Amino acid sequence: MSVELYHDAFFLLFPDLKKTADAVIEEAEAGMPVPQEALEWARRVKTRIDNLRDDMAVASRRLNGVTIPIEFQELEEVSRYGFTALKRRLVSGDDKYHVFFNEISYETRLFRSAFTSLSTRAAETLNGNISLVVEINDAAPLLAVKVASRSTSKAKVVVADAVDVYGSDAIRGIQSDYIKKYLLDGEVLRIDEASEYEGKADLVAFTFIDAWRYGFRKLFAAARRLLAPGGVLAALLPLNSREGLRTILWAWGVTEFLDVDELRKIVRSQGYVDPSLRVYGPFVALMATAK
Amino acid sequence: MSSQRPLLRKVLKTRCPRCGRDIVVEVNERILMEARNNPLGMAGIVEMHGDHAAVVYVDRNGNERGVRVYPVLAKGAEEYTVFTLPSASLENFYNIGGFSLTLKKLRMMIRAGLQEEGVTLRASKGEAVLELDFKRDFSWSTVKRFTWILVDAVSTSYSENPNDYLNAVKLLDVVLREPQFFYSKDVFWLVTNASTITMKTRLPEAMLFRKYRPSMLFERYDTRFLLRVAETPSEPVSKLLRSDNPHVVYSRADALLAMYKRGIIDLVVE
Numbered sequence: 001m002s003v004e005l006y007h008d009a010f011f012l013l014f015p016d017l018k019k020t021a022d023a024v025i026e027e028a029e030a031g032m033p034v035p036q037e038a039l040e041w042a043r044r045v046k047t048r049i050d051n052l053r054d055d056m057a058v059a060s061r062r063l064n065g066v067t068i069p070i071e072f073q074e075l076e077e078v079s080r081y082g083f084t085a086l087k088r089r090l091v092s093g094d095d096k097y098h099v100f101f102n103e104i105s106y107e108t109r110l111f112r113s114a115f116t117s118l119s120t121r122a123a124e125t126l127n128g129n130i131s132l133v134v135e136i137n138d139a140a141p142l143l144a145v146k147v148a149s150r151s152t153s154k155a156k157v158v159v160a161d162a163v164d165v166y167g168s169d170a171i172r173g174i175q176s177d178y179i180k181k182y183l184l185d186g187e188v189l190r191i192d193e194a195s196e197y198e199g200k201a202d203l204v205a206f207t208f209i210d211a212w213r214y215g216f217r218k219l220f221a222a223a224r225r226l227l228a229p230g231g232v233l234a235a236l237l238p239l240n241s242r243e244g245l246r247t248i249l250w251a252w253g254v255t256e257f258l259d260v261d262e263l264r265k266i267v268r269s270q271g272y273v274d275p276s277l278r279v280y281g282p283f284v285a286l287m288a289t290a291k
Numbered sequence: 292m293s294s295q296r297p298l299l300r301k302v303l304k305t306r307c308p309r310c311g312r313d314i315v316v317e318v319n320e321r322i323l324m325e326a327r328n329n330p331l332g333m334a335g336i337v338e339m340h341g342d343h344a345a346v347v348y349v350d351r352n353g354n355e356r357g358v359r360v361y362p363v364l365a366k367g368a369e370e371y372t373v374f375t376l377p378s379a380s381l382e383n384f385y386n387i388g389g390f391s392l393t394l395k396k397l398r399m400m401i402r403a404g405l406q407e408e409g410v411t412l413r414a415s416k417g418e419a420v421l422e423l424d425f426k427r428d429f430s431w432s433t434v435k436r437f438t439w440i441l442v443d444a445v446s447t448s449y450s451e452n453p454n455d456y457l458n459a460v461k462l463l464d465v466v467l468r469e470p471q472f473f474y475s476k477d478v479f480w481l482v483t484n485a486s487t488i489t490m491k492t493r494l495p496e497a498m499l500f501r502k503y504r505p506s507m508l509f510e511r512y513d514t515r516f517l518l519r520v521a522e523t524p525s526e527p528v529s530k531l532l533r534s535d536n537p538h539v540v541y542s543r544a545d546a547l548l549a550m551y552k553r554g555i556i557d558l559v560v561e
């Protein structure tokens with residue numbers, strides 16, 4: 001299935017996203033406690049989806065007769081759950097479902113293939129000499145612990161969070177659990193407190209929605225600061241320049257839009273060399289080396 | 292400087308399900324703090340009603356989450372129900388030679404293999420006192436650290452089942468042998484409350500968990516146990532944790548907490 005058809009298929013999720021927004025508005029109208037921020041989110045989502053009605057119709061026509069592969073069916077299923085998790089996060093501030101959404105997303109076929117490729121290639125590139133791995137702003141830092149577990153010595157894992165992610169006790173607890181359960185040393189800290197690790201990381205990773213929300217340019221710049229010369233960047237990114245996935249991720253607060261050319265440009269401008277891109281449906285696994 | 296009373300946040304009124312007596316409890320900052328630090332986000336407030344104790348459970352927002360009644364066998368206000376466990380219950384212990392655990396709020400005392408002159412460590416927190424006797428010498432800092440974690444967990448426990456506490460001391464015995472093994476207060480707490488808590492699976496989370504099998508859990512815990520939990524609508528935690536092997540008890544308790552932290556199961560006081 002081509003990348004374009006994946007984007008068309010993401011339009012199939014618009015009605016579910018709209019239903020989620022409707023549910024938030026209905027709860028507020030019924031007098032249930034709904035934060036103003038959640039209500040504004042719901043109204044914005046409804047307006048945006050209403051404005052994209054014609055695009056939805058065009059995408060539906062293009063999908064006519066197309067067999068939706070299992071890879072997309074899995075993304076569809078976990079994304080539907082992700083909307084539920086997002087609503088709970090916005091309305092009641094409960095992040096545990098968001099963490100679970102992260103973890104099951106990693107187990108879909110597309111993500112698993114990309115993760116396996118990234119962790120294997122990163123470990124091979126570093127030849128087991130890994131002493132410090134940093135994951136930026138991922139609720140479930142699976143890639144960092146997987147790579148660190150393949151170190152020939154005991155690697156340290158640092159999870160560097162933006163303020164909003166760090167502010168969630170549920171997420172911070174899970175991130176610490178990842179480090180402990182994989183029997184690694186490490187810590188979870190705020191990204192603006194990570195200066196002691198600058199220029200020292202053998203590998204920096206970022207892979208999912210919370211990282212993407214932080215902003216692609218900011219992610220690449222932060223990773224560049226943290227990486228030692230010759231250190232490896234391993235990232236999973238969305239190709240969300242086309243409508244479809246664009247609005248789905250926008251609902252989560254991802255407001256920058258990438259395609260492969262744009263991605264190459266950013267990587268080069270931020271001082272990385274030897275970029276390697278592998279496309280997995282509407283996502284791309286990127287590896288690059290810091291100069 | 293005079294000691295300050297904890298700031299009162301709310302007064303809850305409810306009724307004892309056993310005797311029908313009105314219960315009025317004050318929810319203050321100390322109670323809310325206890326709920327915030329509790330693995331299930333709850334704290335219990337005990338009120339004695341003669342032959343039984345009513346425990347009002349309060350969540351971290353100060354709302355009532357149910358009332359549970361525990362029998363109190365002691366006749367007088369100063370008397371404790373003493374459970375003396377058979378020495379066979381300690382036969383697989385490697386480090387701990389005996390223990391005595393006093394739970395003032397439930398007026399319970401559990402003793403096993405402890406001689407009067409045998410106490411080598413006494414740890415207390417709130418209304419829980421744990422006395423231990425050891426068979427061998429080892430790092431004082433290790434003993435102190437893990438014993439404190441256990442007594443801290445026990446101080447907020449409401450189980451009346453002595454086996455829950457025996458299991459927790461069994462875990463302590465293993466921790467002292469393998470201090471590199473990661474144990475937490477939450478695990479001790481779940482084990483010491485196992486008889487009072489029921490696991491309930493949540494949908495669609497349990498279905499998605501079975502289908503996608505998140506690596507973090509399926510690489511760290513027993514797959515059969517995880518799937519058994521996810522396929523069971525409701526089961527007492529004491530039944531899920533049942534095993535003679537303290538390593539297995541620990542691993543299962545830890546797995547249940549990991550599932551709870553992701554919203555796959557609920558752990559409810561019943």
